[in-house]
Amino acid sequence: MAEDDVAPVMELExxxxxxxxxxxxxxxxxxxxxTRRYYVAVEPDAPETVIGYAGLRSVPPEGDVQTIAVRxxxxxxxxxAALLTRLLGEALDRGATEVFLEVRSDNPRARELYRRxxxxxxxxxxxxxxxxxxxxxxxxxxxAERAGEERFR
Numbered sequence: 001m002a003e004d005d006v007a008p009v010m011e012l013e014x015x016x017x018x019x020x021x022x023x024x025x026x027x028x029x030x031x032x033x034x035t036r037r038y039y040v041a042v043e044p045d046a047p048e049t050v051i052g053y054a055g056l057r058s059v060p061p062e063g064d065v066q067t068i069a070v071r072x073x074x075x076x077x078x079x080x081a082a083l084l085t086r087l088l089g090e091a092l093d094r095g096a097t098e099v100f101l102e103v104r105s106d107n108p109r110a111r112e113l114y115r116r117x118x119x120x121x122x123x124x125x126x127x128x129x130x131x132x133x134x135x136x137x138x139x140x141x142x143x144a145e146r147a148g149e150e151r152f153r
Contacts, residue, residue: 001031001038001053008050009040016069019130030066035059037090041070041079054083056090056099063087063096068110080113088117088139092148097141102134111135118142 001009006027014021030036041052051074055066065087070079091099102125103110111121119137128134 001040001055005040005050005053006031009053012050012053012069012071016072022067030055033057036066037087037094038066039083039086041074041083043074052079052083054087056087058091058094058096060095061097063091063094063099065099065101075109080110081116084113084117092141092145097146099139099141101137102128103137104129105133105135111137114139 006024010022010024010027013027031038036055036057038053038055040050043049043051052068052070054068057064057066065084068080068083068087070083088099091097099119101114101119103114105124114137117139119139121135122138123136125134125136
């Protein structure tokens, strides 16, 4: 994610998370942190059009998926999986072998994506979001991933 991506990412953020949207200042603060890494997904035919974004916080041996979002009309095309693959690869590259995240309890599609990538539900944060609980999930890198012999789906 670059400076030019902030405005379109914020537009998506507000559209996708109207009750819990980050502020632009929060996003800019995240981008300035050396322990963070953010990515955008763009339309193949229109590289100026941001259709998804994701961010990672990495303080080895732990990492946290800070956010992951895909424009509603672009969902179901593997973009979320591609962004998550990138975040997990970045986590390993930075030495984070345990990756955590919070996902809305009322978002079964996202929960299933995370399960496919080996995340397990380990707890609940009540009222983490304004109108929903958060399910806390964790993924531990495999021995092969730690050795650099395997990458993600």
